[in-house]
Amino acid sequence: MAAVSSISSLLIVLLFLHFSASFLPTTTALSSCNGQCRTLNDCAGQLICISGRCNDDPNVGTRICGGGGSPPAPSDGSCKPSxxxxxxxxxxxxxxxxxxxxxxxxxxxxxxxxxxxxxxxxxxxxxxxxxxxxxxxxxxxxxxxxxxxxxxxxxxxxxxxxxxxxxxxxxxxxxxxxxxxxxxxxxxxxxxxxxxxxxxxxxxxxxxxxxxxxxxxxxx
Structure with missing residues (x-):
């Protein structure tokens, strides 16, 4: 009976965690190269949402995702001294x-x-x-x-x-x-x-x- 009780308690805990997670606020962080996106503004730096993935913006000419460019600029547009x-x-x-x-x-x-x-x-x-x-x-x-x-x-x-x-x-x-x-x-x-x-x-x-x-x- 003790084993059945332990299993029941574990199931209750797992169900609680599952439903709690579903009510957590979704992240607002912007995606980087090849990250998932839904709108043009979902991507960080000089990237654009293409077919649901963040990629280099052809209108800007960046090659960040292809490994030929520098890291994406901060999403707030700042550039601080190094x-x-x-x-x-x-x-x-x-x-x-x-x-x-x-x-x-x-x-x-x-x-x-x-x-x-x-x-x-x-x-x-x-x-x-x-x-x-x-x-x-x-x-x-x-x-x-x-x-x-x-x-x-x-x-x-x-x-x-x-x-x-x-x-x-x-x-x-x-x-x-x-x-x-x-x-x-x-x-x-x-x-x-x-x-x-x-x-x-x-x-x-x-x-x-x-x-x-x-x-x-x-x-x-």
Missing amino acids: GTLNCKGKSYSTYDCSPPVTSSTPAKLTNNDFSEGGDGGAPSECDEQFHSNSERVVALSTGWYSGGSRCGRTIRIRASNGRTTTAKVVDECDSRNGCDAEHAGQPPCKNNIVDGSDAVWNALGLNVDLGVVDVTWSMV
């Missing part, structure tokens, strides 16, 4: 990430000489080649460069004057390292930089002497 780098008496924040890429991503346009002997010193990271100032080419901050997954891709840049142009991604604007010979003594890039050639600035009708200009960009 550390600091002291250089020439100043302290610079370093970043492993950049703000999420959208159809109109805010950025700071800077100017770079991609030719031999230019600002970066070394050839462009994507193709190990130097590029003429007459080419519309850019370097992207580390997070947007995404481990080289955007190498050779075309982006569209829009200036506040309403003019737009396209440019090819050929290099990384390093947000993690700097102040050494490899980076021509320059400090690390901020996490929101589109570093464009003279040709990019000219196509946008901008004077390179401005140094830094607010723009937006997107994948083509």
Whole structure:
């Protein structure tokens, strides 16, 4: 009789746990790569719900799930510094990430000489080649460069004057390292930089002497 009583007690406990679990609130956490989803907003980072699973967004051009990109950006759109780098008496924040890429991503346009002997010193990271100032080419901050997954891709840049142009991604604007010979003594890039050639600035009708200009960009 004692054994029957124990079994009955165990069944009662299991039934209680089953029905209790059914009334627990469902999680609101966003899914990552290949996670289940029902709406476009169920996926974390720069992902989209495709056939019930979170995957790379073809409109953004991410390759996170394919292993070719950086980890998804935080779902709240934040990108906090990963550390600091002291250089020439100043302290610079370093970043492993950049703000999420959208159809109109805010950025700071800077100017770079991609030719031999230019600002970066070394050839462009994507193709190990130097590029003429007459080419519309850019370097992207580390997070947007995404481990080289955007190498050779075309982006569209829009200036506040309403003019737009396209440019090819050929290099990384390093947000993690700097102040050494490899980076021509320059400090690390901020996490929101589109570093464009003279040709990019000219196509946008901008004077390179401005140094830094607010723009937006997107994948083509």
